[in-house]
Structure formats: C-alpha cells, structure tokens
Amino acid sequence: MSEEKKTNPLQYLKGIGPKRAAVLQRQGIATLEDLINFFPRKYVDRSHIVDLNLLQPDQEVTVVGKIEAVGIRHGRRRFLYVVISDGKGILEAVWFNGIEYFKNQFKVGEWVSFSGKVQFYRGFQMTHPEFDRLGEGELDNMLNTGKILAFYPGTEAFKRVGLNSYTFRKIFYFLFKNMTVNVQEYLPPKVMGQRQLLPRDRAYYQMHLPEDGKILEKAIYRFKYEEFFNLQLMLALQRAHLKSKPVGISFPKKSERLEKLYYRLPFKMTEAQKRVVREIRKDMREPTPMNRLLQGDVGAGKTLVALMAMLIALDNGYQAALMVPTEILAEQHYFNLTRMLEGLDVEINLLTGSTGVKERRRINETLGSGAPQIIIGTHALIYNEAEMPNLGLIIIDEQHRFGVMQRAKLIEKGRQPDVLVMTATPIPRTLALTAYGSLDVSIIDELPPNRKPITTIWRFDNTAAKIYRFIREHLEMGEQAYIIYPLVEESEKMDLKAATEAYEHLKSTEFKNYRVGLLYGRMRAAEKDEIMKAFVKNEIQVLVSTTVIEVGIDVPNATIMLIEHAERFGLSQLHQLRGRIGRGKSKSYCILKTPYNIGEIAQQRMKIMTETQDGFIIAEKDLELRGWGDFFGTRQSGMPDFKIANPITDRPILEEAREDAFKLVKEDPFLRKAEHKRLLEYLRKHLKERMDLINIS
Ligand code: ADP
Ligand code: MG
Numbered sequence: 001m002s003e004e005k006k007t008n009p010l011q012y013l014k015g016i017g018p019k020r021a022a023v024l025q026r027q028g029i030a031t032l033e034d035l036i037n038f039f040p041r042k043y044v045d046r047s048h049i050v051d052l053n054l055l056q057p058d059q060e061v062t063v064v065g066k067i068e069a070v071g072i073r074h075g076r077r078r079f080l081y082v083v084i085s086d087g088k089g090i091l092e093a094v095w096f097n098g099i100e101y102f103k104n105q106f107k108v109g110e111w112v113s114f115s116g117k118v119q120f121y122r123g124f125q126m127t128h129p130e131f132d133r134l135g136e137g138e139l140d141n142m143l144n145t146g147k148i149l150a151f152y153p154g155t156e157a158f159k160r161v162g163l164n165s166y167t168f169r170k171i172f173y174f175l176f177k178n179m180t181v182n183v184q185e186y187l188p189p190k191v192m193g194q195r196q197l198l199p200r201d202r203a204y205y206q207m208h209l210p211e212d213g214k215i216l217e218k219a220i221y222r223f224k225y226e227e228f229f230n231l232q233l234m235l236a237l238q239r240a241h242l243k244s245k246p247v248g249i250s251f252p253k254k255s256e257r258l259e260k261l262y263y264r265l266p267f268k269m270t271e272a273q274k275r276v277v278r279e280i281r282k283d284m285r286e287p288t289p290m291n292r293l294l295q296g297d298v299g300a301g302k303t304l305v306a307l308m309a310m311l312i313a314l315d316n317g318y319q320a321a322l323m324v325p326t327e328i329l330a331e332q333h334y335f336n337l338t339r340m341l342e343g344l345d346v347e348i349n350l351l352t353g354s355t356g357v358k359e360r361r362r363i364n365e366t367l368g369s370g371a372p373q374i375i376i377g378t379h380a381l382i383y384n385e386a387e388m389p390n391l392g393l394i395i396i397d398e399q400h401r402f403g404v405m406q407r408a409k410l411i412e413k414g415r416q417p418d419v420l421v422m423t424a425t426p427i428p429r430t431l432a433l434t435a436y437g438s439l440d441v442s443i444i445d446e447l448p449p450n451r452k453p454i455t456t457i458w459r460f461d462n463t464a465a466k467i468y469r470f471i472r473e474h475l476e477m478g479e480q481a482y483i484i485y486p487l488v489e490e491s492e493k494m495d496l497k498a499a500t501e502a503y504e505h506l507k508s509t510e511f512k513n514y515r516v517g518l519l520y521g522r523m524r525a526a527e528k529d530e531i532m533k534a535f536v537k538n539e540i541q542v543l544v545s546t547t548v549i550e551v552g553i554d555v556p557n558a559t560i561m562l563i564e565h566a567e568r569f570g571l572s573q574l575h576q577l578r579g580r581i582g583r584g585k586s587k588s589y590c591i592l593k594t595p596y597n598i599g600e601i602a603q604q605r606m607k608i609m610t611e612t613q614d615g616f617i618i619a620e621k622d623l624e625l626r627g628w629g630d631f632f633g634t635r636q637s638g639m640p641d642f643k644i645a646n647p648i649t650d651r652p653i654l655e656e657a658r659e660d661a662f663k664l665v666k667e668d669p670f671l672r673k674a675e676h677k678r679l680l681e682y683l684r685k686h687l688k689e690r691m692d693l694i695n696i697s
Helices: 003-007 017-026 032-036 099-103 136-145 156-160 165-178 189-195 200-208 213-243 256-263 271-285 302-315 327-340 357-369 404-413 429-436 461-476 489-508 525-536 571-578 600-611 615-626 628-632 651-667 674-686 688-692
Strands: 042-045 060-074 078-085 090-095 111-120 124-127 130-134 148-151 291-296 319-323 348-351 374-377 391-397 418-423 440-444 454-460 480-484 516-519 542-545 558-563 588-594
Touching: 017 156, 032 165, 032 200, 060 090, 060 099, 078 099, 078 111, 090 111, 130 165, 148 165, 165 200, 189 651, 200 213, 213 429, 213 651, 213 674, 213 688, 256 302, 271 291, 271 302, 271 418, 271 440, 291 302, 302 319, 302 327, 302 391, 302 418, 327 348, 327 374, 327 525, 348 357, 391 404, 429 651, 454 461, 454 600, 461 480, 461 558, 461 588, 489 516, 489 542, 516 525, 558 571, 571 600, 571 615, 588 600, 600 615, 674 688
Parallel strands: 090 124, 291 418, 291 440, 319 374, 319 391, 348 374, 391 418, 454 588, 480 542, 480 558, 516 542, 558 588
Antiparallel strands: 042 148, 060 078, 060 111, 078 090, 111 124, 111 130
C-alpha cells in the first residue's frame, strides 16, 4: 500500500475529516482522484421543479418543500404520511410499506424534494416517492438562481457519518472553490477539437457544481465519450497487436471428413451457413490466429458450422476443443456430435465436473499424446491439469457466460490456437464489437427453410383448463407438447418440487389418457437420454420439463410449448425455449402462462414475445430492459463495465468514439507520437489488466 493511502489524504479536506474519510475509503474512495470520480446519480434543476399550486394529476414531477407534518394514519391500511409545503401549496406523500423505516427519515421543519407521480385523492398525493434531503440555504439558492443540484449515491454507512447529497455538495464546493484540483488533460488535442470536448478539469467541476444545463450536458458527454474512447482504443490496440503477430497455426489441408459429412447431410445447408464456413476456413488457412465471433439466432445451425471447423483442425492433425457453459449442454453436444459423426472415425471425448477419476485420467493421456480428437467440456477444461500441446482450435459456445480472462486461460493451453466463439444472442454489430472486443464477426442471418412461424399467446393462470383442452386436441391429432417449469439455482429445491408435483398431478388428471414424461437437469445422464429418446419416438406425448430442453433436442413433431410461470424467465431464455418448436410440418403454438398480477417489466417481456420472433429485436429489447451489466453479467465475465456511459442509449457516442479510436491506432499503432504520450500513460495506469494483454513498450 502506498504511503498516500495509509495516511488517507481525504481526511484533511474541509467537510470530511478522519471518520468520514475512513468510511469513504471502505467504499473505494481513497484519493482525490477517486473522490472527483464519484459522480452524482442524478441532477435536479429548477426548471424540473413544479410549484405545489400548479400540480396536475398523473404528472411525473419533482417538488420541493418544508416538512409540515409526519405521522401514521389508519385507513383501509396503515400508512405513513409526510406533508410538505412550499408556501404556495401543499402535498402529501404516503408510504404503505417500510413505514417504521421511512418515518425516521423525515423531521418537521426540514426541506426535502419528492419525485414521483402525482395523484389526486382528497388533495395532491404521491405514493412511495423518491426523496432527497436539502439544506435550507441551498434551496433558496437553487430557487433564486436557477442552480442545478447534484444528488449522490448513498449507503447506510454514508448515512451514519452524515454523508448525504447535501454534505457531498458542500465538500465539492470547498474542494473546487478553495483548492486547485490538478487534473491533466490526456485526450489527444485532435480529438478534443474535433468532438468539441470540454477540458477535463472543467468537466469535473461541472459534474459536481453545474452552472447550467447546457454545460452540464457537455461535461456528461465528455465523460461518456472518454469512457467509450478508452475501451475502443484498447480494442483497436489489441486488434492491431494480434494482427501483427503471425505465429499461429495454419490449417492448409482440405478436410476429407468435412466433405463426407457435407454429402450425407439430410438437409441443404443455408447460404448463410456456407458463407460462414468459408469465412472460418479462410481464417484457419492463415497462420494468424483466428479470433472470430459467430452470431446466429437459436436454431440457425451453429453446431454444424462448429463441427465443420473442428473437422478441418482434425484433418490437419490437430485437436479441437468445444467449451460450453453447462454440463447438460456439454452432454447434449457430445450426444449429437457422436451421432452426426458416426462412421467417420472421429475420436470424441467429454470432460465435465462429473467425469470420474479414471475416465479423466484416460482423457488426459490421449490429450497429452496429441492424438487428433474433439474434446467437449465445461469450465473443467480450463482447470484440467493436462496441457494440450496439440490443441489447434477452440470453440466457445454461448460466449457471454465466459469472460475474457477465462478464454485467455484456455488459449494458453495450446500454442496460439484458433478461436471461434459462438453466441445465440444476435446483438447489433457495434454493441457486439464493444462486448466481444477484438473479434471478427460472422453472422448466420438466415434460418433453415423448414422453420415455421410460431403463434405465441399470453394467458393468465385462470385459463388453465382451456389450455389443457387445447393441448389434448393437438395430442389427438398425433402432435406432441412441452410443458416447461422454471428452475433457478437459488430456489432449486422448491422449483423441482413444484415441477414434480405438477407432473404427478397432470399425469393423473388432465392427461391421464396420454403418455407423460418428466425431465429435469439433475437426472442421471442415462435416464435423461432415455426420456429424450422416448420423446423423439413419440412414446412420450407430453414432456414436463424444467429448462433443460433450452438447448439441444430437436423434435419436429412437438408443436406446443406451454411455459408455466413465464414471468420468471428472461427474454432471451424464453426465445431460446420457443426455438424448440416450429420445426415440423404442422403449425406451432407457444403459450406463456402467468399469474394475473405480474410486474411491469415482466408484462413488457410477455408482450414482446407475442409480438416478434426475431432474435435480433428480442436481444435488443432484452438488453434495454435489463441494462448492460445485467445482460452480460459484467462483473464475473470480464465484459467491459461502464460507469457513466450506457452502450445502449448512448450508442451514437459509442460510434463516434470507436471511429476516432480506430483511426488513431491506425495512424499511431504503438502510441509513440508526442501528442499521445499522456494517453498512453493514462491507459497504463487505469486499464492495467487490459494493457497487460498487449505488447506495446
Ligand atoms: P443453434 O444455432 O441454435 O445451435 P443447432 O445447430 O442446434 O442451432 O441447429 C438446430 C437444428 O437445425 C439441428 O437439429 C440441426 O441439425 C438443424 N439444422 C442445421 N442446419 C440446418 C439446415 N441448413 N437445414 C435444416 N436443418 C438444419
Ligand atoms: Mg447451439
């Protein structure tokens, strides 16, 4: 730890002191630089504040006022009320939940701001508004001068030492008024000029003590731009760097087994599949390591493409690894590939967390011997002790569940192997480039022609009887159905119980004259295989299942999918599930069943599902609804995380920054020019981990 950190420089700042400094440090704010980078979560300016005598019902507004009364009343339900007045009118805020907690937040005579929707109920009301405390003088100031106030993220620990938005505003006021905060510009002058960026020192000042809305916007733009620019620069550098390092493997030989497989396929490959195989083959012929992302909607036929790439590696004398995120998926790939490769004399092995010691030893021996083979596995592949000196190709399925660092670890097992990552989440190109970094992108933008549109409907639980009757009618016509139950790790036991009970119930009531089967993740592999085979042969007509069928099985005769508790599934997951039907001759139906009362966002998910079947649109909506971090699971995955920029809503800025960054690296690939010196220093200091992946001295 540096001397500076031990003595914590923040404690000497006016408004902080040793106690607050210690709390800030525990939140990761230990230096002056950390402090000025602690950005407000929102701003309120006078023009957004509505006087209390001018309220209208159903408006979303922010109001300010002095607390006149706080108390608890008993209506039909017990609730907390807080009455505020601004001298022109009054408003009552009410809380039905967390009454005791909120009661302690408000004191008569204090000034607060409330944000929320106005209702009229014997006077103007807001239910569960967002609120912030204000200093009294501050309020005058704001109302009289039109100043904008910054509001900061709060925590319990902050609150205990009196750190709230009001005190933060004071701290920044003293900091910027009384001291020179020495922040140097590091963005190149050319970019600054071209994008008219606010200089860094001014931008910090404006973030915390904005003078007006226009300049605040410029400050925010600067920091968003900067965040995207730095990331894009890393990507551009990585790319330039990888491209200039021709030490990978070249696979020059045509694959005989690929050709054999091609000629015996029971269907015609789509043009998109063929194009993508050509792109991959071209990459593989080159000695530069392939680094390619393969996007394709569920059912687009990525597995076949992957298999063909693996056969190229095998027929050139190398091993190929296929890494997937779950054991079920690994088993299913193993099962499918074994079947597809029958008679082609290909060695395939499966390595997962549940592979026994003996089998593992056998596999490690054959891997170590360098024998050309396909090895399919989970994370276990990364942590497996065997080196794979003859590993020529790595394919990673469902990319976004693996991080950059995990990928790097697997790559280290070989000597510059080719890498292909596959994802069923077809997000827009710029976002893909941002998320997946320095990869080339191939897109399978065409589904096999045998796919039929699926009718998707959303129904409430009270229509169950009708739904079951509908399913029976289709069973009578010889078709089959899936009934899907949610199962998540956090409530696995209860979920499994619910699914099992439903199965027992349905089997003896609604579907007592039909053959019903049950499938769930924790079953033994052999048992699962048996059930799936029975379903394929129509020996099982109704398959009750937890989400294990999300991937893999292909039963064209299954035309109905009923998803129970559909509100508990994410959009992409629903889309993947639905992709299991609509593969046969008859019309298919997907029924989303939910309780009557579900949250707003869940409602939106259901609506989107009923409106579109386009994986692109669904992925984009999913990203919008969940946000970047949630969508990519940023923290564990090593995906870029953003502090202030939002790749979805700020996409135009992202595109500007990307263009500028790539141009800069093209002109100065090693950042050696004088005007890039500061930039290089900054990247070294702040993006160390990523810089370590790049060799620029
Ligand atoms: P995904 O891209 O979702 O991984 P899969 O590779 O699992 O899709 O393919 C889904 C199904 O479509 C598989 O049963 C596969 O054999 C089949 N398939 C792949 N390509 C074609 C094609 N060109 N025509 C018809 N069916 C195909
Ligand atoms: Mg797949």
